[in-house]
Structure formats: structure tokens, C-alpha cells
Amino acid sequence: MWLGRVNPLPTPLGLNEVTQRTVLLSDRADRAQYSVHRYQHAPLSGMWTSERRTGLPLGKRDVCMALILKALVSTGGRSVQAACDWLFSHVDDPFLDDPLPREYVLYLRPSGPLLHQLSHFWQQSRITCGKNKAHNIFPHITLCQFFMCADGKVEALCEALQSTVTQWRGRFPSPLPLELYTSSNFIGLFVEEQVAEVLKAFAADFSTEAATKADVHVEPHKKQLHVTLAYHFQPDHLPSLEKLAKGVDVSMGCDWLAVLFSRDIRFASHETLRVMYPYTPQNEDELELVPGDFIFMSPVEQNSTSEGWVYGTSLSTGLSGLLPENYISRADECDTWVFHGSHSFLSCASPSGSGAAVGGACDGLLDSRLLEDRSPGDPPSLNVICQPMQVLRVNSQPRLPKRTLFVCRHGERMDVVFGKHWLSQCFDAKGRYMRTNLNMPPSLPVRSGGYRDYDKDGPITVFGSTQARLVGEALLESNTVIDFIYSSPSLRCVQTAHNILKGLQQDGKLKIKVEPGLFEWTKWVSGTSLPAWIPPADLAGANLSVDATPHIPVSKLTVSESYDTYISRSFQVTREILSDCKNMGNNVLIVAHASSLEACTRQMQGLTPQNSKDFVQVVRKIPYLGFCACEEQGDTGVWQLVDPPILPLTHGPNHSFNWRETLLQD
Known part of the structure; x- marks a missing residue:
């Protein structure tokens, strides 16, 4: 962590634009680790009030602050390290300095037994009939249209949501009466009209509070409030989906959580893809692929691509280029959204921000670890934000005696x-095993057929x-x-x-x-x-x-x-x-x-x-x-x-590092 004064780095003559940008951003990121920490514990007005304190000329102060705010918002304010890592990974992002704000949305998200019911429907409908457009987002009730909020106002926006929920504790209707509705291409659970008006009143109060505190315009949802179960599906799938929907017991207990998410407005109409395999670019116009990253793809940009290739933009770096389409798979739209806060209307559950627990002592609430730890803006982990199929088991209960x-x-x-030729790295001419990397086991079982048998059975x-x-x-x-x-x-x-x-x-x-x-x-x-x-x-x-x-x-x-x-x-x-x-x-x-x-x-x-x-x-x-x-x-x-009894395991890649090749350069 940077603790002392850092003088501005001069720009040496002869450095190309990329190097200049890297040096500048490295300097910014070093300060960010200190300044982000201060930002999280002090008001913005008290930050960087002099060149002596920051080591930056006052003219550059606002630019650097904008970068820090952008990094914080893009990672959901999770941690200093996450924001700094985001800055470093976006060193060559051509839109890094773009002041365009993110888009935000307020949902009601179910938790507890009803979430189990809806999660089961989500899972079974996908298995039985394949993906439809409802699968792009977790089960929810939309309370407002997407709206923009400047990075510097996000903290105030979160405070507005917390304040509104606090005012509504004890007034929020529970349980919500839901009624199943089906048509030829839509299945959903609609909120009873009188209760829906109460929810709209809550959304209107949030809109007023957000305008006052964060100077943003929030337009409450005017259509009938509902939980979408399925839409844009094949007509012959209607009977199966309708049968599954009728199996959802809407009378199950539920604590509806007010949750705030954001997305990058530039990719709102793009298809979201997940990288499955690593790819090293062979040409300048190609994009490096890291498993776990997400790619935004616009249908408009595919007209000039060759067969088997697509043009897309990486979530983790902001870079764009061509990539082989067999290295990616379709993902859900909400996989790349950033979580900014969750609040329960029950008095037993404390409100949650980006880094606070959602459930407290209440059993069956939405797993806060899935919300607070899964920020796609964190390049080293490249984790998914929304996994509605997993619910926290706060109090470990013995399993029912089912098989x-x-x-x-x-x-x-x-x-x-280590690649298909890994044997040549680890075995000498006499077949003796040698560990050449910390991720290689210290020893291997002796094989009666010789070490070459490891070629097919590693x-x-x-x-x-x-x-x-x-x-x-x-x-x-x-x-x-x-x-x-x-x-x-x-x-x-x-x-x-x-x-x-x-x-x-x-x-x-x-x-x-x-x-x-x-x-x-x-x-x-x-x-x-x-x-x-x-x-x-x-x-x-x-x-x-x-x-x-x-x-x-x-x-x-x-x-x-x-x-x-x-x-x-x-x-x-x-x-x-x-x-x-x-x-x-x-x-x-x-x-x-x-x-x-x-x-x-x-x-x-x-x-x-x-x-x-x-x-x-x-x-x-x-x-x-x-x-x-x-x-x-x-x-x-x-x-x-x-649902499995354990949480999923997600981690990021860690590429091979050779200090000689990387650091001993002319």
C-alpha cells in the first residue's frame, strides 16, 4: 500500500503512447490504493485538497479522482485491491477516460423458501426446454427503469436506497400475493393489483430520495408488477413450462430484498458470452482470451468477420478484437452486472451494502457471499455476480433421510x-520425475508401464x-x-x-x-x-x-x-x-x-x-x-x-511466469 508522498512521474522522451499510458496509470493505481482507502473512510470533499498531499498538480487531481471513482464503482466498492486491480487490467482500455456513467436498476429479489421454488423452476425449465430470455436475469420484480448515475453520486444513491427501505420497514406488504398467468409466449407471476400499488409507492419514494440525495432521475415501473418465469420460448415448449410453473408454490415464505445493480451502458444491447478456453492472439486484430472472462458481442459488428470468428469486447480489459467462436459460450446478461447493495424489509436482517452481510442471523436469506465476492470487475478472480440457484445455509441443518x-x-x-508435452518438462532420459513448478506435485506414483503412461492418464x-x-x-x-x-x-x-x-x-x-x-x-x-x-x-x-x-x-x-x-x-x-x-x-x-x-x-x-x-x-x-x-x-x-449442500468453487487463471523473460529486457 502507498503510504508516502509520490512525486509525479516525468514522461521520458521517446516512450511510445502505450508505455506513457502504462506509466501514468501505474502511478495512478499506486496512489489509488492509498486514496481509495481514504475515500472509503472520508468524505469526498476532504480528499486531495493540495498538491503537497497528493503529489499531483491540481490540474491532474480531478482526472485521477475520476479514475479511482470509476474503478470503485466498476467493482461494486468491494475493496481497495479490487479497484486497483481493475485499474491495472484496463491500462489499454480505449474508453478508460470516458466519463459515461453506468446504468442502474432497482429490483425486488426473493429469498428463503420461495427462492428455492423459483430456482428449481429456473433450473428445470432450462434443462427441459433450453434457455429462454427469462434465464438472462435471476428471479425478480422490476421496480424502475434503468437509470444513469454519475460515479461520484453512487455512494449517495446507495444511501438513498437504505434510507427508503428503513422508512418502509413495518409497512412493506408480506407476503406478496402472486397469481400465475400464461400466454402463448409468456409465463409469469403477477402481483395482486392493490398490493402492486403499494410497491409502486415504495419505488416512488426511492425515486424522490434518489433525486434529493444523488441528483438522479429514477422512473418507477408503470406496468403491472410481476416475476417473469419464461418468455420468447418455442411454442411447443408451452405445455412443459406451464406444468413446471404450476408446481411453484407461491405461498412459501419469502423476505423480498431491495437490490441495486449496475451495468455498462455501452453493452446494454450486446450478447454476453463466457470464455471457455484460453487463446493467444496470432494477429494484431485478435483478442486474448482468458477462461472465466466475459465477452460483449454486438450483432451489428459481425458483418465483416470471417466464418468461425466473432468480434467482441472483453469485460476484464475493455479491449476489442476478433476471437474464435468455438472458444466461447452463451452467458446470462446479469452475469456481468455489478452488485451495489441489498436491503431486507424485515427488522431481523441488517441492511447490506457492497461489503456487508445480507442475512445476519436470519436463516434462508440470499447468500451475501455470492453478492459481495462476485465482482466481474476484479480481473484476478473473474467471478460471476449472480448465481440465484445457490442459497446460504446460515444454520447447518441435518439432511433429510433421502437418498x-x-x-x-x-x-x-x-x-x-502445462501442455500436452508436460512429460518432457518433468522426466529425464532415465524416466526420473523432476518438479519444475510449484503447481506440480512433489512426487508421482510409479507406473509399471513406465512414465509414458502418464501421457494418456495424467x-x-x-x-x-x-x-x-x-x-x-x-x-x-x-x-x-x-x-x-x-x-x-x-x-x-x-x-x-x-x-x-x-x-x-x-x-x-x-x-x-x-x-x-x-x-x-x-x-x-x-x-x-x-x-x-x-x-x-x-x-x-x-x-x-x-x-x-x-x-x-x-x-x-x-x-x-x-x-x-x-x-x-x-x-x-x-x-x-x-x-x-x-x-x-x-x-x-x-x-x-x-x-x-x-x-x-x-x-x-x-x-x-x-x-x-x-x-x-x-x-x-x-x-x-x-x-x-x-x-x-x-x-x-x-x-x-x-441445490448442492456446498457453495460453488470459482477462481481465476494464473499464467506461467519467467522472471528472466519478463524482467531482463533491453
Whole structure:
């Protein structure tokens, strides 16, 4: 953190524009870490009142302050570090100095049991009928139109919302009467008219308060207030969606939260895409891609692009360029929104700003960790803002005695992080393993077929082990008991299962059942043979506690199997596993591949398999340690996806660093 006076950096002659901009912004960001901290604890008028205090000429003071405010607002005021990181990542953003403000919107967002109901509808409607436009935003009631607010007025805007909610405590209608309405292309829950007028009065009071405190014009919503469940869907999906909508119990308890979000107005009409794979530009007009980043794409800008390429702008850097379309997937519009505050109308819940807790002591409220920690303006984490499917379990409750199947993807793998030629980095001519990076494990199990067998059956990284242990610790913290654990024979899966058990404090107590039938679609295996997996006896010698009594032996697997064969195999082995474990324990964990989360659960729910193209699109979206839960409905044999007992795991990339190449430059 910058604590002393910093003199303005001179601009050396001969530096190109990019270097000048980088030097200037680095200077700004260094001061930002100090000044942002001061801004968060002191009024704006008391900041930077002299050149002596800032080390900046008074003429540059306002420019630097504008940058700091922009960084704070773009990261939701989460932290000093987040704002500074945002500044550094946008060093080459051509719109960095653009004074255009962000757009804001006020929603009522459900929490508690009703959120569970709506989240289930969101999830099942997407699985059954695919995405429609309602999925772009979490369940909500719109209270006003989008409105602009200058960066310097955002703090006052948040105060206006808090003040209005405080005035309305005890007056806000609860519960809200909701009535289902359906038409040929729309399904929603409408607020009863008299109660809707009360909500509009609250919105009008906020509009007045915002105009007084923040000098902004907020136009309250004039249409009928409602929660949109589905719209712009295919006509033949109406019966399925209507049936799901009728299953939403609107009488369930709910604390409606007043939430404030913002978005970048420049991309309001753009399509939002998520980066799935890293890409290094090959030409000057191409955009670098980092997994987890978001891309804004305008249909208007695609007219001159080549087939297979799109033109877009990165959320994390502000840079624009061409990118391969098979490296991205569709995301939800609200994934890139910034959260600025949430307030409960119940007296038991304290109001929340960007960095405060939402729920307090109240059970079932919206998880504040999903709101306060997920700012897409934070480049190192590149996290998603809105995940309405996850609800905080403030008071850990014992699970109901239902049978639950958990399916989890393995952890970060060596060959993906260090490339397909990673063996040449780690093994000498005599086959001896050498650790060349901290993320490589200190040692590897000895393979009877030689180290070349790692080429098709790679281990997980040190961070992959950490990911798995974190999931195990989260399961332990949530009081979730795992009665049986099954793993694909791939080493990365067995190691992941082992580290999950470590986190659960069950390593050595619960054996990992190695099941070849859980291996991924063999069409994805390169070459003409399956991997030479480590035999169970050798795994035991590597301190991996395993049991090998397979339902589908290795001999039954074939190279390049058809999609139908893979789906049938996955369904068969899942049913046999659950049948074996029945009456012996309630919870079964399968640790396998990204494809397993779909292949092992879809038919268990009574759904027909997707076509292979849609299946691949689903699989591409499942990250390391992606985790899902499927629960049996009574003793019927019918299963249903439910909220997992743990929070999702999200983190950002960390590229390779060579200090010689980076720092020893002429």
C-alpha cells in the first residue's frame, strides 16, 4: 500500500503512447490504493485538497479522482485491491477516460423458501426446454427503469436506497400475493393489483430520495408488477413450462430484498458470452482470451468477420478484437452486472451494502457471499455476480433421510496447465520425475508401464488437490455424510476423490471404489487404445485407499464408442451403483469427468438424453470440481436435481511466469 508522498512521474522522451499510458496509470493505481482507502473512510470533499498531499498538480487531481471513482464503482466498492486491480487490467482500455456513467436498476429479489421454488423452476425449465430470455436475469420484480448515475453520486444513491427501505420497514406488504398467468409466449407471476400499488409507492419514494440525495432521475415501473418465469420460448415448449410453473408454490415464505445493480451502458444491447478456453492472439486484430472472462458481442459488428470468428469486447480489459467462436459460450446478461447493495424489509436482517452481510442471523436469506465476492470487475478472480440457484445455509441443518447422489468433476489436471508435452518438462532420459513448478506435485506414483503412461492418464496439479480438499472441507462443514465414494479409473479422478476424503477427514476410513464404467466418452481418447490405468494394487502402494469390484470391467470398454453407447453405459453403471448402496447408506459421491454430471443424472430424472451436439455444449460449461446433487423422490426410483449442500468453487487463471523473460529486457 502507498503510504508516502509520490512525486509525479516525468514522461521520458521517446516512450511510445502505450508505455506513457502504462506509466501514468501505474502511478495512478499506486496512489489509488492509498486514496481509495481514504475515500472509503472520508468524505469526498476532504480528499486531495493540495498538491503537497497528493503529489499531483491540481490540474491532474480531478482526472485521477475520476479514475479511482470509476474503478470503485466498476467493482461494486468491494475493496481497495479490487479497484486497483481493475485499474491495472484496463491500462489499454480505449474508453478508460470516458466519463459515461453506468446504468442502474432497482429490483425486488426473493429469498428463503420461495427462492428455492423459483430456482428449481429456473433450473428445470432450462434443462427441459433450453434457455429462454427469462434465464438472462435471476428471479425478480422490476421496480424502475434503468437509470444513469454519475460515479461520484453512487455512494449517495446507495444511501438513498437504505434510507427508503428503513422508512418502509413495518409497512412493506408480506407476503406478496402472486397469481400465475400464461400466454402463448409468456409465463409469469403477477402481483395482486392493490398490493402492486403499494410497491409502486415504495419505488416512488426511492425515486424522490434518489433525486434529493444523488441528483438522479429514477422512473418507477408503470406496468403491472410481476416475476417473469419464461418468455420468447418455442411454442411447443408451452405445455412443459406451464406444468413446471404450476408446481411453484407461491405461498412459501419469502423476505423480498431491495437490490441495486449496475451495468455498462455501452453493452446494454450486446450478447454476453463466457470464455471457455484460453487463446493467444496470432494477429494484431485478435483478442486474448482468458477462461472465466466475459465477452460483449454486438450483432451489428459481425458483418465483416470471417466464418468461425466473432468480434467482441472483453469485460476484464475493455479491449476489442476478433476471437474464435468455438472458444466461447452463451452467458446470462446479469452475469456481468455489478452488485451495489441489498436491503431486507424485515427488522431481523441488517441492511447490506457492497461489503456487508445480507442475512445476519436470519436463516434462508440470499447468500451475501455470492453478492459481495462476485465482482466481474476484479480481473484476478473473474467471478460471476449472480448465481440465484445457490442459497446460504446460515444454520447447518441435518439432511433429510433421502437418498442423494452427488456427482463431481475431477480437479485441475497437469496436461491442461502445462501442455500436452508436460512429460518432457518433468522426466529425464532415465524416466526420473523432476518438479519444475510449484503447481506440480512433489512426487508421482510409479507406473509399471513406465512414465509414458502418464501421457494418456495424467495426474492432478497441487492446486487440483487443493480444489478437491476445499470441496471435502465444505461437505464436512455442511454436515454432509458421504457413505460411498466411486471414482473413474483415471488417476486424476482417483486423486481428486482421495483429496475430497482428506477434506472430509475420511481418508483411510472410506475406500474409493474404482469403477471403469464411469470413464468418460471414449471417443475423446486419442489414439487407438484406452489409457493404461494404474492397477488398484499400485494405487494402494501410492497410499490411495481403493476397492476394485467393478460393475463394468475395463474389458467391456471400447475405443471410439458411439454417443448412445456412452450414455447407456453411464446410466447403467449409475443405476447399479445406487442399487448396490440401497439400504446401506443415503449419500453416494461419484468423482469422474465433466460429462458425468450430465450423463449420470439426466436419465435418472426420467429425461431423455440430449443429442450429442447439445451434450457437448453442456459439458464445456462444467469447471473443475463442478458439483451437482440429485435426490430420490421418496422410494419411487425417480430422482431430481436439487441445490448442492456446498457453495460453488470459482477462481481465476494464473499464467506461467519467467522472471528472466519478463524482467531482463533491453
